[in-house]
Amino acid sequence: MASVTPPQAVHLEEAENLVASLRDGNVRALARAISLVENDASGAASVLSACFPYTGHALRIGLTGAPGTGKSTLVDRLASHYRAQQQTVGIVAVDPTSPFTGGAILGDRIRMQRHHADPGLYIRSMATRGFLGGLASTTADVASVVEASGKTRLLIETVGVGQDEVDIVRLADVTVVVLVPGLGDDVQSIKAGILEIADIFVVNKSDREGADRVEQEIRAMQSLGGHAEGWVPPVVRTVATTGDGTGALAEAIERCAEWLRQTGKLEQKRAAAWQKRLVEMIRQKLVRELIHHRLGISDLEAHALAVAARNEDPYRLVDKLVRGLLDLREDDRQHPSIER
Amino acid sequence: MASVTPPQAVHLEEAENLVASLRDGNVRALARAISLVENDASGAASVLSACFPYTGHALRIGLTGAPGTGKSTLVDRLASHYRAQQQTVGIVAVDPTSPFTGGAILGDRIRMQRHHADPGLYIRSMATRGFLGGLASTTADVASVVEASGKTRLLIETVGVGQDEVDIVRLADVTVVVLVPGLGDDVQSIKAGILEIADIFVVNKSDREGADRVEQEIRAMQSLGGHAEGWVPPVVRTVATTGDGTGALAEAIERCAEWLRQTGKLEQKRAAAWQKRLVEMIRQKLVRELIHHRLGISDLEAHALAVAARNEDPYRLVDKLVRGLLDLREDDRQHPSIER
Numbered sequence: 204m205a206s207v208t209p210p211q212a213v214h215l216e217e218a219e220n221l222v223a224s225l226r227d228g229n230v231r232a233l234a235r236a237i238s239l240v241e242n243d244a245s246g247a248a249s250v251l252s253a254c255f256p257y258t259g260h261a262l263r264i265g266l267t268g269a270p271g272t273g274k275s276t277l278v279d280r281l282a283s284h285y286r287a288q289q290q291t292v293g294i295v296a297v298d299p300t301s302p303f304t305g306g307a308i309l310g311d312r313i314r315m316q317r318h319h320a321d322p323g324l325y326i327r328s329m330a331t332r333g334f335l336g337g338l339a340s341t342t343a344d345v346a347s348v349v350e351a352s353g354k355t356r357l358l359i360e361t362v363g364v365g366q367d368e369v370d371i372v373r374l375a376d377v378t379v380v381v382l383v384p385g386l387g388d389d390v391q392s393i394k395a396g397i398l399e400i401a402d403i404f405v406v407n408k409s410d411r412e413g414a415d416r417v418e419q420e421i422r423a424m425q426s427l428g429g430h431a432e433g434w435v436p437p438v439v440r441t442v443a444t445t446g447d448g449t450g451a452l453a454e455a456i457e458r459c460a461e462w463l464r465q466t467g468k469l470e471q472k473r474a475a476a477w478q479k480r481l482v483e484m485i486r487q488k489l490v491r492e493l494i495h496h497r498l499g500i501s502d503l504e505a506h507a508l509a510v511a512a513r514n515e516d517p518y519r520l521v522d523k524l525v526r527g528l529l530d531l532r533e534d535d536r537q538h539p540s541i542e543r
Numbered sequence: 544m545a546s547v548t549p550p551q552a553v554h555l556e557e558a559e560n561l562v563a564s565l566r567d568g569n570v571r572a573l574a575r576a577i578s579l580v581e582n583d584a585s586g587a588a589s590v591l592s593a594c595f596p597y598t599g600h601a602l603r604i605g606l607t608g609a610p611g612t613g614k615s616t617l618v619d620r621l622a623s624h625y626r627a628q629q630q631t632v633g634i635v636a637v638d639p640t641s642p643f644t645g646g647a648i649l650g651d652r653i654r655m656q657r658h659h660a661d662p663g664l665y666i667r668s669m670a671t672r673g674f675l676g677g678l679a680s681t682t683a684d685v686a687s688v689v690e691a692s693g694k695t696r697l698l699i700e701t702v703g704v705g706q707d708e709v710d711i712v713r714l715a716d717v718t719v720v721v722l723v724p725g726l727g728d729d730v731q732s733i734k735a736g737i738l739e740i741a742d743i744f745v746v747n748k749s750d751r752e753g754a755d756r757v758e759q760e761i762r763a764m765q766s767l768g769g770h771a772e773g774w775v776p777p778v779v780r781t782v783a784t785t786g787d788g789t790g791a792l793a794e795a796i797e798r799c800a801e802w803l804r805q806t807g808k809l810e811q812k813r814a815a816a817w818q819k820r821l822v823e824m825i826r827q828k829l830v831r832e833l834i835h836h837r838l839g840i841s842d843l844e845a846h847a848l849a850v851a852a853r854n855e856d857p858y859r860l861v862d863k864l865v866r867g868l869l870d871l872r873e874d875d876r877q878h879p880s881i882e883r
Contacts, residue, residue, distance in 0.1 A: 248858040248861075248862065249858075251858045252856055252858040252859055255853075255856050255857070255858065256853075259851075259853050470851060470852070473851040474844075474847045474848045474850075474851040474852075475847070476851075477847040477848075477850045477851045477857065478843055478844060478846075478847035480857065481843060481846060481847055481850070481857060481860070481861065482830070482834060482843065484857065484858075484861040485830070485833070485834060485838075485861055485864060485865060486826055486829075486830045488861055488862070488865045489826075489829045489830065489833065489865055489868070489869070490822065490825065490826045490829065492865060492869060493825070493829065493869070494822060494825060498825075503818055503821060503822070504814075504818060506818075506821060507814045507815070507817040507818035507821055508814045510814075510817045510821070511599075511810060511813040511814040511816075511817045512810070512814075513595075513596075513599050516592055516595050517591075517595070517817065517820065517821060517824065518588040518589075518591045518592040518595065518824075519592055520821070521588075521821065521824040521825055521828055522588065522828070524825060525825060525828045525829055525832060528829070529829070529832060529833075529869075
């Protein structure tokens with residue numbers, strides 16, 4: 204049995220101090236708190252717990268689209284728009300196709316400079332590898348820490364491919380799907396997959412030829428159904444490079460948020476998102492407790508070698524291990540069965 | 544507390560009959576066994592357990608690349624090449640950008656027809672939504688069922704974007720990364736992310752302009768290191784539409800497999816893959832046992848509502864729930880801590 208003791212331990216009190224500090228506007232404290240959560244360091248839960256009372260008020264806006272649709276520029280425009288309205292803004296950018304944190308941090312600095320180091324705006328790119336707790340849950344947690352620092356608008360930006368991204372935007376209140384004219388068939392299949400999650404469609408680069416056709420395609424897909432009752436996702440045209448349409452997009456977002464609030468769907472949506480996160484958190488905590496503290500990594504390695512050498516049946520092994528860990532009686536499951 | 548009884552139960556014996564039948568060449572039994580595993584139906588573990596003795600001999604080849612690189616055509620060419628060498632072939636295709644199973648099944652039929660319903664070849668596309676056990680583990684399990692039907696070469700094909708795909712190809716013995724000339728900067732960033740997992744690079748559509756440049760870029764990236772010691776991933780040029788280079792690719796795959804075998808790295812790689820899968824399997828089984836049988840979905844819904852309404856701190860809640868589920872004593876974790 205392996206037992207893990209963190210090399211240097213900081214107490215719950217220090218998590219609370221860290222959160223008090225980031226709430227005071229200390230950007231380094233904010234960055235450190237996010238890193239703790241991202242790395243799922245022991246004590247991350249204490250930080251999140253200390254942040255929790257200061258969350259739930261900001262509007263979370265998820266923006267997704269294929270690479271090259273101009274999402275980042277659009278997000279920056281939207282951020283400037285909100286800043287001009289005295290809203291404070293947090294941006295969390297997730298791009299699994301850029302796995303190198305170094306590049307992400309550099310990108311954040313360049314983007315921050317565009318906003319003249321405005322203290323009412325915070326940008327964070329997420330590394331996307333090896334999150335025990337799942338990328339979507341970790342993104343939601345990072346957004347919570349950013350929100351606790353006092354931001355009223357959270358923009359969560361992700362590349363619209365793969366299940367991870369769908370899961371990420373599902374944790375937002377309002378989901379914006381960004382399309383552009385002139386992308387090929389491969390992108391069309393991505394669109395089909397994300398239709399059902401869009402609250403608002405943006406046709407960015409709408410000064411290009413083909414904007415009408417993209418809008419027609421969206422309308423055609425909408426006629427097949429799939430979106431929430433009572434809300435037909437509007438199509439907003441933007442040109443992020445010039446800022447055209449940013450106001451219209453912000454307005455569409457507010458209208459959607461207002462509709463969600465009035466119909467009680469915002470609460471439902473957030474409860475559903477929390478349910479997913481609770482399952483993920485329980486899963487993560489169980490695995491850590493059991494594998495890392497009770498079973499032990501070295502035992503696991505030995506089992507993996509035995510399985511690879513065909514000396515142990517992994518499916519029976521897992522059954523036995525979980526039974527042992529939970530002290531389940533054998534007769535709980537006398538009849539392994541197949542659903543027809 | 545919720546307790547789940549499968550509506551119709553089939554016993555372990557029936558799993559064994561199913562596997563005996565698919566080993567006899569019954570394609571419908573094979574399809575049914577795969578569906579059970581894909582849907583993680585109760586009894587899936589029995590099917591996998593019954594398949595296990597017949598696995599571990601086939602070579603697993605993972606092929607990944609961005610949409611539009613011609614992966615499927617290349618995989619079909621490779622399959623035909625192996626068939627001409629009297630190898631039997633299983634193809635498992637995973638494309639998270641095509642979430643509709645209906646389309647995938649249609650695609651399989653079209654691809655099968657190209658191979659004239661050859662009984663030595665089996666093609667299966669995977670639905671990619673909502674796998675409790677993780678997409679990568681489920682893909683590996685499906686590949687095991689296909690292998691148990693007597694296939695000696697397994698081709699696992701996936702779109703090279705996102706962490707899921709990286710995880711999938713990590714479970715293969717030999718990983719082939721497919722690139723094409725003339726793709727833009729977005730694709731370059733994908734390449735950077737998958738460099739470290741490639742055992743072999745393919746430049747497909749190499750009759751197009753720019754093939755030299757792609758090869759130079761690969762060589763430049765390789766000079767930065769990252770690949771396994773003692774094996775420099777070769778670059779193979781192919782034109783999948785004509786079949787050019789298929790033999791050279793197959794040869795490179797065999798050479799890599801031989802090198803992995805002789806250095807003992809194949810065994811290490813498979814043990815590492817099994818370790819990941821064991822963790823995933825334990826995780827999945829624990830969550831099912833605890834959430835679905837002990838805690839109950841309705842309790843979870845109630846907690847999610849309380850959290851969304853800010854009446855309950857999710858981080859403390861999860862701690863309490865897991866503690867309760869595992870009967871952990873409070874003093875095991877007297878000092879919540881943060882790693883510096």
